[in-house]
Structure formats: structure tokens, C-alpha cells
Amino acid sequence: MTNDDSDGMTYADAGVDIEASEAATAALVAQVGGGSGDYAGLLDIGDRYLGLATDGVGTKLLVAEALDDYSTIGIDCIAMNANDLVAAGVRPVAFVDYLAVDAPDETFAEQVGRGLAAGAEEADIELVGGETAVMPEVINGLDLAGTCAGLAKKDAIFPGETEEGDALVGFPSSGIHSNGLTLARKAATADGDYDDAWDGDDYDTVGEALLEPTRLYTYLLDDLRAAGTNAAAHITGGGWANLERMGEFRYVVDDAFDPQPVFGFVQERGGVSDEEMHTTFNMGTGFVAAVPEENAEALVETTDGRVIGRVEAGEGVSIRGLDL
Numbered sequence: 001m002t003n004d005d006s007d008g009m010t011y012a013d014a015g016v017d018i019e020a021s022e023a024a025t026a027a028l029v030a031q032v033g034g035g036s037g038d039y040a041g042l043l044d045i046g047d048r049y050l051g052l053a054t055d056g057v058g059t060k061l062l063v064a065e066a067l068d069d070y071s072t073i074g075i076d077c078i079a080m081n082a083n084d085l086v087a088a089g090v091r092p093v094a095f096v097d098y099l100a101v102d103a104p105d106e107t108f109a110e111q112v113g114r115g116l117a118a119g120a121e122e123a124d125i126e127l128v129g130g131e132t133a134v135m136p137e138v139i140n141g142l143d144l145a146g147t148c149a150g151l152a153k154k155d156a157i158f159p160g161e162t163e164e165g166d167a168l169v170g171f172p173s174s175g176i177h178s179n180g181l182t183l184a185r186k187a188a189t190a191d192g193d194y195d196d197a198w199d200g201d202d203y204d205t206v207g208e209a210l211l212e213p214t215r216l217y218t219y220l221l222d223d224l225r226a227a228g229t230n231a232a233a234h235i236t237g238g239g240w241a242n243l244e245r246m247g248e249f250r251y252v253v254d255d256a257f258d259p260q261p262v263f264g265f266v267q268e269r270g271g272v273s274d275e276e277m278h279t280t281f282n283m284g285t286g287f288v289a290a291v292p293e294e295n296a297e298a299l300v301e302t303t304d305g306r307v308i309g310r311v312e313a314g315e316g317v318s319i320r321g322l323d324l
Contacts, residue, residue, distance in 0.1 A: 008271030010183070038160060038245055039084040039234060040150070048153045051090035055080040056145030060181045063210045065141055066194045070108045072213040073144060074115025075122070076178040079214035080236070081148035082123045083287065086217050087234040089158035089225065090150035092123055097130035097146040102139045104132075112144060115213075123218045158224075162231045162246040162290035162311050169227075169299050170308035171220065172257045173286030175212035176266075179237045180280040184210055184262075187270025200261055209262045217287045220303060224289055227299040232289045235282040240317050241324055246290050250314030255306065259284040275322055 040051040057076045064070045074097075082092040097116055099109070109132070120127045125148070133139075176184055188194065194207030203209045217234070224232065231246035243251040263284070267277050277283060285308065291299055296307050309319075317324040 008273055008276070010272070010276050039087040040090055042088065042090070042157070048151055049090065049157060051085050051088055051150040051152060051157075052147060053081045053084040053150075054145065054147040055084065056143065057178050058181055059185060060178050060211070061142060061144065062185060063181065063194060063207055067205070067207040067211065069207075069211065070111035070115070072115050072211055074112050074117070075119035075213040075216075076115075077144050077146045078116060078119030078123055078125070078148070079216045080178050081146055082119075082125065082150075083214070083217050083234045084236075085148055085150040086221050086224075087158075087232040087287070088152075088160070089156060089221070089229070089232070090152040091221055092125045092148050092150040092218060094126045094128045094149045095120060095123075095146055096128055097144065098133070099130065099142065099144050100133045100135055100139045101142045102134070102136045104134055108142065112142075116146075119213075119216065122216050125218075156225060158229050158231055160231050160246075162249060163292075164249060164311055164313050165293055166230055166290040166311040167293045167296035167307050168243075168251065168253065168309040168311065169289045169291055169296055169303075169305045170253075170256060170285040171217060171287040171289075171303065171305045172215075173235070173260070173282045173284055174215040175260050175262050176210060177214040177236070177282055177286060179282070180239070181210065183270070183272070183276075183280055184266045187266045187272060190269055192269070199265075202261075206265070209265070212262070215286050220287070220289075220305075223299055223302050224291075226302075227289070227291045227295040229289045229291050232287065235286050235288065237280075239277075239279045239281050239283065239324075240319055241279055243288060243317050244315075248315060250312040251309060251317045252312055253309035253317065253319040255308045256319060257284040257306075257308070274320065275324065278319060278322055279324055 040053040043050040
């Protein structure tokens with residue numbers, strides 16, 4: 001999938017400027033401070049850490065609204081939070097949700113709850129409560145977010161900094177997950193609509209392909225610890241640039257998982273460049289761990305991952321002929 005059209009759609013043009021978003025986040029963090037951690041906030045509680053992560057579903061909600069199908073977005077909400085804890089080496093244990101609506105509706109509330117329950121069961125965590133707020137002057141439709149709590153012994157969390165020579169072990173995504181939907185939606189509806197027939201056997205419509213729920217990576221935690229993982233990256237907003245959160249090195253990716261067809265559809269429909277695709281979406285690989293080279297094959301043998309690259313001296317990310 002190659003498209004070098006500099007005039008094609010970009011995430012910023014669609015309404016989300018990653019650099020501006022990161023600057024705003026940094027300004028907020030500078031004022032409020034908080035516990036240590038990158039993907040999760042870590043609070044020292046004695047012999048262990050309490051990990052906390054909070055996130056929402058984003059504009060994937062607009063696809064659910066268009067299809068009148070809210071049954072899977074609860075899975076996305078659980079996964080976006082639980083996966084961030086896993087990236088820190090923290091085991092998720094509990095989740096609280098926040099559903100804000102412009103008007104109460106039993107039908108979509110039941111569907112949202114069904115997805116939350118399914119995600120919690122798969123992640124093996126407890127739903128310990130939540131809040132539903134009716135705010136017609138603030139919310140148009142609904143918004144769904146949540147917070148996940150986890151625990152880890154102090155010697156169990158990942159150091160958070162990779163080392164030169166580490167192997168990169170990647171794990172496949174299920175599709176777009178719950179990031180970059182602002183761009184994906186604009187591309188999908190540029191010359192069509194969500195209820196257009198999907199060209200393939202996996203889905204009936206374009207909207208169903210975009211709604212494919214985020215994959216959960218909680219099943220990896222024990223194997224990642226056993227492999228002596230130095231750092232991990234949940235490939236979310238910012239795409240493959242997330243690897244740089246593991247430390248200031250050069251990340252050479254030469255065997256990433258193939259992107260699912262939905263990425264090719266978005267790229268072709270929106271005329272999106274290769275670089276923009278890789279700095280917005282996971283492009284088929286949803287989670288990456290940096291482990292000592294001698295431990296990589298053992299991790300691959302016990303999981304569905306594979307060695308996708310290596311860590312070198314330098315900076316940036318090299319993937320599919322791109323330097324990000």
C-alpha cells in the first residue's frame with residue numbers, strides 16, 4: 001500500500017493535530033504533576049505500585065451512532081485503558097466507566113453495558129461501578145470514558161527504557177482499534193457512507209469494519225515479564241511514533257504484521273500518504289515489546305507475537321521504507 005500524495009487527507013486536516021494535542025497535554029501535566037509513569041500513572045503504596053490509566057472511545061462513537069450499534073464500544077473503552085497498564089507492566093484489576101448523554105436511552109445504555117461486561121470478562125477485571133450523567137447542554141449524543149486500576153509488585157513493572165540491541169516483538173492488532181477514527185471516518189465518507197457494502201468476507205458494511213473492537217493484550221503480561229521486557233508500547237494515537245516512548249533510540253522495524261484491509265480502504269478512499277498512515281494508525285501491529293535479544297524467541301513461542309525488528313543507536317522509527 002503506497003501513496004505519497006502530499007495533497008491527501010491528514011489527521012490534522014481532519015481535525016486532530018497530534019503535536020498540538022501533545023503540547024496541550026504537557027501544559028496540563030506541568031501544572032498538576034502526578035505519579036511517575038508513561039502509559040499509566042504509578043503511585044507508590046508501599047510494597048507495590050497502584051497503576052491508573054484513563055481514556056475514552058473517541059469519535060468511534062460517531063460510527064456506532066451512525067450504525068445504531070453500541071454493542072462493542074464498551075470493549076474499546078476497557079481495552080484502551082487496560083492495554084496502557086499492560087504496557088507499564090501492571091496487571092489491570094478494576095474498571096469504572098463514565099457515560100455522558102444528552103438524553104437517557106435504555107437501548108444504547110444496555111448495549112454499552114454489554115460491551116463493558118464482555119471487555120471486563122476478557123481482560124479478567126472487575127467492573128466496580130461508574131457514573132451516567134445526563135447533560136443535554138454539554139453533550140450531543142453520548143461520550144464514553146473510563147479509568148482502569150491495576151497493581152504490580154515493585155520488581156514486576158517494566159523498567160520503561162529499552163536497551164540498544166533489544167529485539168522488538170510485535171503482536172497483531174484487530175484493525176483500526178480506537179485511534180485515528182477522525183481521519184478514518186472522513187476518508188470513509190468522502191465518497192460513500194458507513195452502510196456501503198464492504199468489499200470482502202469479514203464484514204457486511206464499511207461501518208462494521210471501522211467498528212471492529214480494540215484487541216486486548218492483558219493475556220501477554222505473564223509472558224512479557226518472563227521474557228525480561230525492558231519496555232513496551234501500546235500503538236495508539238500517533239501510530240508507530242509510539243515506539244519512541246520506550247527511549248531515545250532508533251527502532252528498525254523490518255517485519256511488521258500486514259495491515260488489515262480496512263487500512264488500505266482508508267488510505268485509498270482518503271488519498272492518505274504512507275507516512276500519515278503510519279503516524280496515525282497501528283497498521284496491523286497493536287502492541288510492541290522490547291526484550292533482550294536472547295529472550296525474544298521464547299516469547300514468540302509462547303504467544304502470537306513475532307520478532308518484527310530491533311533497537312539500534314540513533315533516533316526515530318524506520319518502517320516500510322519510511323523514516324518517522
